[in-house]
Amino acid sequence: xxxxxxxxxxxxxxxxxxxxxxxxxxxxxxxxxxxxxxxxxxxxxxxxxxxxxxxxxxxxxxxxxxxxxxxxxxxxxxxxxxxxxxxxxxxxxxxxxxxxxxxxxxxxxxxxxxxxxxxxxxxxxxxxxxxxxxxxxxxxxxxxxxxxxxxxxxxxxxxxxxxxxxxxxxxxxxxxxxxxxxxxxxxxxxxxxxxxxxxxxxxxxxxxxxxxxxxxxxxxxxxxxxxxxxxx
Ligand SMILES: Nc1ncnc2c1ncn2[C@@H]1O[C@H](COP(=O)(O)OP(=O)(O)OP(=O)(O)O)[C@@H](O)[C@H]1O
Numbered sequence: 093x094x095x096x097x098x099x100x101x102x103x104x105x106x107x108x109x110x111x112x113x114x115x116x117x118x119x120x121x122x123x124x125x126x127x128x129x130x131x132x133x134x135x136x137x138x139x140x141x142x143x144x145x146x147x148x149x150x151x152x153x154x155x156x157x158x159x160x161x162x163x164x165x166x167x168x169x170x171x172x173x174x175x176x177x178x179x180x181x182x183x184x185x186x187x188x189x190x191x192x193x194x195x196x197x198x199x200x201x202x203x204x205x206x207x208x209x210x211x212x213x214x215x216x217x218x219x220x221x222x223x224x225x226x227x228x229x230x231x232x233x234x235x236x237x238x239x240x241x242x243x244x245x246x247x248x249x250x251x252x253x254x255x256x257x258x259x260x261x262x263x264x265x266x267x268x269x270x271x272x273x274x275x276x277x278x279x280x281x282x283x284x285x286x287x288x289x290x291x292x293x294x295x296x297x298x299x300x301x302x303x304x305x306x307x308x309x310x311x312x313x314x315x316x317x318x319x320x321x322x323x324x
Contacts, residue, residue: 093127096265096296097149098168101158104144105322117322118144122158124315128264131287131297131310136317142300145317146267148172149298150189151179162186162265184212187265190258192273194242194250202228202245202253203238209261227256231282248274259286266290268299272306284309 102122108114119141126132134142147153155172162171164186203224210220231252242253255271272280287310301307
């Protein structure tokens, strides 16, 4: 299968400017590939650098060395060296990021929060809302909540709105940062099914999950982040 992500010798050191410029090396020599239709789970203890690696790929954290090649519009593109405009473009068309926290715009109803990526991709508002509703229903968000802004929803409800928003778009790469963290068993099973469907559709995924059962359900391969530990 086609390689969608090819990370080679990526490195991250945080510089704590407010603490006299202390250097905090986190990962070094990060190298692995992800193919279309594959879900790679990052493992390793708390603080090993799993989230930092996802944020480097998404461009939230600058990569200090190495390459982060991502198949964007048919070509491998090094996002570690890309201009911000290209990174933003890749986020719109190629890479989705699903964290456990919803960053919703105030006053926007849940249905529109979920439909928005499809509208942005050019689908009509009506069609986007129909698909958003189907996904919210599948994730057990009661219809009476769809017209309300999710800011007052429970933690688990907000997380499910976030999952719906992340999974509705048709990007070929998804980064999943503990997407099932505060969900009950029934909703965790829905997320496992959604991930399986993305695999079928050829989406390449990198996931962080702490639950061993879910890891076993979704992982095609595990990459142990401790092998990339950067000694201080
Ligand atoms: N923005 C930041 N500034 C400074 N240090 C950071 C920053 N982000 C992460 N770190 C540090 O990098 C190290 C790795 O953090 P990271 O969140 O990537 O670990 P993790 O493996 O995802 O942990 P967990 O499983 O607990 O979420 C930690 O020591 C953390 O304090």
